[in-house]
Amino acid sequence: MAKPCPPSADSVSVIDSCPMNSSEWNQRALLKNCSTYPQTCFKPLEYHCLLNPYGNESLEVCAPNTWLAEDFCPSYNIKQQRILEQFDCTSLISDCPRSQYFSRSILNYTGCLKEIHGSTSGPEFSPTNGIPTWLHPTIMLCIILIILSILSIIHIRRKRIDQANQVCSSDD
Incomplete structure (x- = not known):
């Protein structure tokens, strides 16, 4: 994961759409003047x-x-001041990056750019606070296992209490 870079957050501009070809990209880069x-x-x-x-x-x-990482389109997170691997694009777009790549080569993956132009509804765009999408099912499974463990402990304790009460009742 990239390190935070405070000057990058100062450079952010919201725009209507990203450039879709290299001549537009280069023109926008000149206007932005990152130097x-x-x-x-x-x-x-x-x-x-x-x-x-x-x-x-x-x-x-x-x-x-x-x-x-491969199979992920990037995003920029202002709070974290860095570029993140934001959403798994394997089931969303046909030209999803299939190998590791540098963020500046995003123009080679027009599917990620089309997502910028296209629909912004659906689970692939939910905020993750930097948690990779593939990790969400794992987190849910852990939560379910914890809940089941707690319920099992409660059940075992109740069973022991009932057995203890039966022993006390039979002694009387």
Whole structure:
């Protein structure tokens, strides 16, 4: 996961849509002029256009080029001041990144950019606070197991109390 980069949060702009080809991308990058922001992060700041974590806004941001996992489209999280692997795109888009990639190459994965233009409803755009989507079922399973364990303990204790009461009743 990328380290936080405070100057990147200062560079965020909400826009209507991200550039869809390299000439538009380069034009927007020139206008954004990332070299004017403090270069105090672990890598130089570069132009990016990404979703916010909720998937309801397109953001232009100057952020360090970030190594991302395959099968995930990125987002930029202002609070965490970094680019995140936001949502698993394997079942959503046909050209989902199938190998690790750098965030600046997002233009090669137009499916992630089309999500920026397309619908922003559905579970794939729910805020995760940095928790990968694949981890949600695991968390739910753990919660269910904890609840079952608690219920089992309650059941065993009640059974013991009932047995103790029966022993006391038979002694009388």
